[in-house]
Amino acid sequence: xxxxxxxxxxxxxxxxxxxxxxxxxxxxxxxxxxxxxxxxxxxxxxxxxxxxxxxxxxxxxxxxxxxxxxxxxxxxxxxxxxxxxxxxxxxxxxxxxxxxxxxxxxxxxxxxxxxxxxxxxxxxxxxxxxxxxxxxxxxxxxxxxxxxxxxxxxxxxxxxxxxxxxxxxxxxxxxxxxxxxxxxxxxxxxxxxxxxxxxxxxxxxxxxxxxxxxxxxxxxxxxxxxxxxxxxxxxxxxxxxxxxxxxxxxxxxxxxxxxxxxxxxxxxxxxxxxxxxxxxxxxxxxxxxxxxxxxxxxxxxxxxxxxxxxxxxxxxxxxxxxxxxxxxxxxxxxxxxxxxxxxxxxxxxxxxxxxxxxxxxxxxxxxxxxxxxxxxxxxxxxxxxxxxxxxxxxxxxxxxxxxxxxxxxxxxxxxxxxxxxxxxxxxxxxxxxxxxxxxxxxxxxxxxxxxxxxxxxxxxxxxxxxxxxxxxxxxxxxxxxxxxxxxxxxxxxxxxxxxxxxxxxxxxxxxxxxxxxxxxxxxxxxxxxxxxxxxxxxxxxxxxxxxxxxxxxxxxxxxxxxxxxxxxxxxxxxxxxxxxxxxxxxxxxxxxxxxxxxxxxxxxxxxxxxxxxxxxxxxxxxxxxxxxxxxxxxxxxxxxxxxxxxxxxxxxxxxxxxxxxxxxxxxxxxxxxxxxxxxxxxxxxxxxxxxxxxxxxxxxxxxxxxxxxxxxxxxxxxxxxxxxxxxxxxxxxxxxxxxx
Numbered sequence: 101x102x103x104x105x106x107x108x109x110x111x112x113x114x115x116x117x118x119x120x121x122x123x124x125x126x127x128x129x130x131x132x133x134x135x136x137x138x139x140x141x142x143x144x145x146x147x148x149x150x151x152x153x154x155x156x157x158x159x160x161x162x163x164x165x166x167x168x169x170x171x172x173x174x175x176x177x178x179x180x181x182x183x184x185x186x187x188x189x190x191x192x193x194x195x196x197x198x199x200x201x202x203x204x205x206x207x208x209x210x211x212x213x214x215x216x217x218x219x220x221x222x223x224x225x226x227x228x229x230x231x232x233x234x235x236x237x238x239x240x241x242x243x244x245x246x247x248x249x250x251x252x253x254x255x256x257x258x259x260x261x262x263x264x265x266x267x268x269x270x271x272x273x274x275x276x277x278x279x280x281x282x283x284x285x286x287x288x289x290x291x292x293x294x295x296x297x298x299x300x301x302x303x304x305x306x307x308x309x310x311x312x313x314x315x316x317x318x319x320x321x322x323x324x325x326x327x328x329x330x331x332x333x334x335x336x337x338x339x340x341x342x343x344x345x346x347x348x349x350x351x352x353x354x355x356x357x358x359x360x361x362x363x364x365x366x367x368x369x370x371x372x373x374x375x376x377x378x379x380x381x382x383x384x385x386x387x388x389x390x391x392x393x394x395x396x397x398x399x400x401x402x403x404x405x406x407x408x409x410x411x412x413x414x415x416x417x418x419x420x421x422x423x424x425x426x427x428x429x430x431x432x433x434x435x436x437x438x439x440x441x442x443x444x445x446x447x448x449x450x451x452x453x454x455x456x457x458x459x460x461x462x463x464x465x466x467x468x469x470x471x472x473x474x475x476x477x478x479x480x481x482x483x484x485x486x487x488x489x490x491x492x493x494x495x496x497x498x499x500x501x502x503x504x505x506x507x508x509x510x511x512x513x514x515x516x517x518x519x520x521x522x523x524x525x526x527x528x529x530x531x532x533x534x535x536x537x538x539x540x541x542x543x544x545x546x547x548x549x550x551x552x553x554x555x556x557x558x559x560x561x562x563x564x565x566x567x568x569x570x571x572x573x574x575x576x577x578x579x580x581x582x583x584x585x586x587x588x589x590x591x592x593x594x595x596x597x598x599x600x601x602x603x604x605x606x607x608x609x610x611x612x613x614x615x616x617x618x619x620x621x622x623x624x625x626x627x628x629x630x631x632x633x634x635x636x637x638x639x640x641x642x643x644x645x646x647x648x649x650x651x652x653x654x655x656x657x658x659x660x661x662x663x664x665x666x667x668x669x670x671x672x673x674x675x676x677x678x679x680x681x682x683x684x685x686x687x688x689x690x691x692x693x694x695x696x697x698x699x700x701x702x703x704x705x706x707x708x709x710x711x712x713x714x715x716x717x718x719x720x721x722x723x724x725x726x727x728x729x730x731x732x733x734x735x736x737x738x739x740x741x742x743x744x745x746x747x748x749x750x751x752x753x754x755x756x757x758x759x760x761x762x763x764x765x766x767x768x769x770x771x772x773x774x775x776x777x778x779x780x781x782x783x784x785x786x787x788x789x790x791x792x793x794x795x796x797x798x799x800x801x802x803x804x805x806x807x808x809x810x811x812x813x814x815x816x817x818x819x820x821x822x823x824x825x826x827x828x829x830x831x832x833x834x835x836x837x838x839x840x
Contacts, residue, residue, distance in 0.1 A: 106158055106242075110171035111289050117173050120288045122157045123247065128287065129153060130251070132280035139376075139460045140491050142273055144252035145203060148193075149277040151251050153208050155192055156185030156235055158243035186211055187232045188239040194230055196250055202736035203257070205230065207274045211281060215274055215448040215740035218732065224741060260489035267729040267738050268445070268486050275456035279428050282454065297424055299402065300432050303375070306399050307367040313398045314360065326656045329537065330357040333527060337361045340526045341368025345494040347484075347523040349469075351502045351703055353537035354650025359391060359467070362498045365526060366463045369494055378463045379434045381441045383471035385596065387627030391467075392435045405431040407440055429455035438471065439749045445483050446725070448744035461492040468626045469497035469505075470643045473749050474680055474717055478516045479725040481505060485519055497523065500650060501643040502703060503710040510714045514721075534701050539653040540665040542700075544692070545639070550673040557582035560636065564615035568636040569648050571677060573621060575638070577825050580619040590620035594826030596787040598762050599623065606630055624651060631655050632665070639671045641684025642691060642709040646701055680717070687713040723747040756797040757789040758806060760815045760827065764788075769814055777810050790827045799829070 108125035111118055130150030137146025157163045162183040168174035170182070190209035193201040209229045210216050216226045240248070259265040287294045301309075314334065321327045333356055340348070341364070350365065352358040366378045380395075382388045392406040407426045444452050445459075464487065466472070472480055487493040497505070506519045545551075551559075553575075560566050561584055570576050573591045580589040588602055603624070609616040610631055622640075624630065625647040631654035637645050645667075653665025677685050690712050691700065698705055714720075723746040728739040761769050765788030772781055792800075797813070800806045805817045815821060820828050 107167050128284035129280045133276045136276035136457045141258040144254050146276045147252045149207050152189040153211050155239050156188035159238045160242050187229045188236045191236040203270045207277050217739040217741045218737040263730050263733045264482050265486045266733050272457050275453045278450045278454045303370050307371050334361045337365035338368050341365045342372050347495050347521050349497040349523050350526045353534050354500045355654045358498045362465050370463050375463050376461045377432045380465045382467045383438050404433045407436040429458040446747040448740045464493050464495045466497050469499040470501045475722040478720040481518050501646050501706050504707050514719050539656050540649050540667045543668045545671050550671045552673050553579050563634050566634045567618045567632040569620050570638045576619050576621050587617045589825045595760050595762050595790050634666045636668045642688045683716040755791045757791050758813045758815050759789050760821045796829050
């Protein structure tokens with residue numbers, strides 16, 4: 101066969117078959133992969149990956165009959181099973197570059213199936229793939245000699261800490277190859293779609309747009325002490341944006357305007373150091389929705405990509421530029437979740453890793469940094485250190501309660517060293533921000549005193565407007581049942597659409613000065629902009645209590661009357677807190693003993709609290725990243741697939757998601773039953789799901805309350821979803837602690 105007879109892709113155009121040869125595709129992929137990898141000094145590696153990734157398609161008796169049959173070019177041939185076309189290139193790398201082939205072999209062998217474990221008991225391991233000599237020998241016989249050659253001089257990987265970072269360097273290289281492969285294929289198969297990509301404004305243009313917006317905002321803001329402090333914080337962020345790339349923190353009390361202030365710093369920094377994009381990482385989808393809406397209003401919807409599980413798309417815009425950008429994050433502003441960001445950085449699947457190379461040379465804002473998961477803190481901080489030191493990212497932590505991320509963290513065998521690079525605080529200690537933003541008076545419970553649900557309900561009923569935050573779903577439901585009619589309830593027994601609707605109603609009532617009583621779990625504590633005159637909080641960790649206090653007198657309206665908001669901490673009778681929440685409670689008890697009247701809202705006290713909290717933690721590496729990705733670094737014997745499976749910030753293995761017919765969800769469920777699980781429909785239905793324990797799910801299933809449609813579970817009995825409190829589990833509410 102001649103070179104032009106080796107086909108990589110086929111499409112029908114004007115009633116004729118048009119082909120892209122293997123060489124054309126390899127050249128196109130190599131050029132793209134080379135340019136992507138150049139950002140972190142690995143251009144030659146990226147080029148070689150692209151050059152060899154599809155060598156297995158040079159097989160006249162395997163892949164070529166398959167593609168002709170699958171495309172319809174050779175209708176007389178029988179259907180051929182899809183052959184392995186990725187192992188041959190990985191084996192070629194081992195033969196041609198025996199001393200340092202592993203990065204190429206991992207990437208090439210996994211460019212469709214995902215990064216593999218080095219060895220395992222199953223088929224999905226690199227060692228076994230490298231032993232598939234039949235496909236390699238066939239490729240050697242059929243492939244042109246020029247395609248078998250090394251086309252680039254491969255330099256030593258540029259990483260700051262080889263043991264902790266080489267796995268991420270390979271994953272970034274993999275990302276470059278996967279994205280390049282997709283894009284070159286798309287350019288041939290779907291040129292109109294390819295042309296819709298990358299149409300964004302420059303970072304300079306976005307900064308000008310932001311500055312204009314802020315000028316208008318500040319000009320129209322009423323003169324007040326709080327607004328004056330917000331303006332000072334904004335000015336300080338712009339000033340500090342010119343600082344050398346590294347780690348930064350913006351520690352600002354709740355209500356200090358940190359969302360816009362952090363964007364001012366990020367844009368200044370991005371323009372100064374020619375960063376490619378700004379990635380904003382947020383713990384909850386509820387915060388993302390409101391943040392993304394603000395940013396779209398400032399920068400234009402085309403420049404802001406929102407990427408999270410509850411993202412809605414209509415059936416007619418599945419391939420819109422915005423959705424296309426969620427595939428590879430090539431937009432200038434990305435807004436995503438902790439789960440999407442960190443799980444992707446430890447992922448193995450090609451679809452999830454595709455975007456990673458676009459985090460390089462970016463500004464990363466970690467909003468509500470106190471929510472970084474403690475049981476994964478070591479790999480989270482390690483990957484952030486890697487992004488900063490080896491992949492040209494600048495990282496900003498924003499919070500009112502900044503944890504300890506540097507130095508020695510924890511005690512005993514699980515202790516580890518945090519960030520090596522110092523974290524530069526943007527705000528000045530001389531500004532006394534936490535004193536300036538003091539808007540509440542905190543009331544602690546008397547020693548050895550507890551309250552019952554009935555007593556607390558009576559006390560809460562004496563206020564026209566009050567927010568009470570408790571620790572468990574059961575507590576929220578039981579307390580709400582004892583409250584006057586009209587009391588609003590929030591917990592994860594409600595679907596996301598229901599939660600967002602109730603939060604919207606709460607904001608409307610507060611804005612109109614209407615009475616409103618709310619019983620909620622912790623889901624309102626971070627980033628939900630509500631402002632109550634009185635807040636009650638069940639005893640918990642110090643960070644939770646401070647975040648709850650941030651929902652009280654948020655805008656300082658009571659200060660104008662010479663008053664403060666009132667925050668009451670209480671202890672439920674017979675309440676036992678386990679796990680991390682229990683450790684937070686123990687750390688706060690220690691703080692109350694040693695603080696001796698100090699302001700617990702101060703950054704120094706918060707740092708002390710987190711040190712005490714970490715000292716009680718059993719693990720900071722629940723995913724065993726050290727075991728799977730560090731210990732074999734010298735020989736590059738990694739367990740990528742195992743690490744990805746274990747690195748789950750939300751452990752859903754013991755839970756099941758049920759779709760409920762709340763609001764528009766009922767109509768969507770009927771469409772699901774009629775037409776099956778179409779992609780756009782499932783995306784919309786994600787906001788109508790509730791997760792329950794497997795045991796509770798089985799009880800609902802036995803009762804006939806839940807039905808299955810194409811592997812998707814639907815709540816069939818509408819009586820089991822309460823319009824106030826959400827999913828009812830036969831009257832028995834979920835007992836486990838809720839960490840939303």
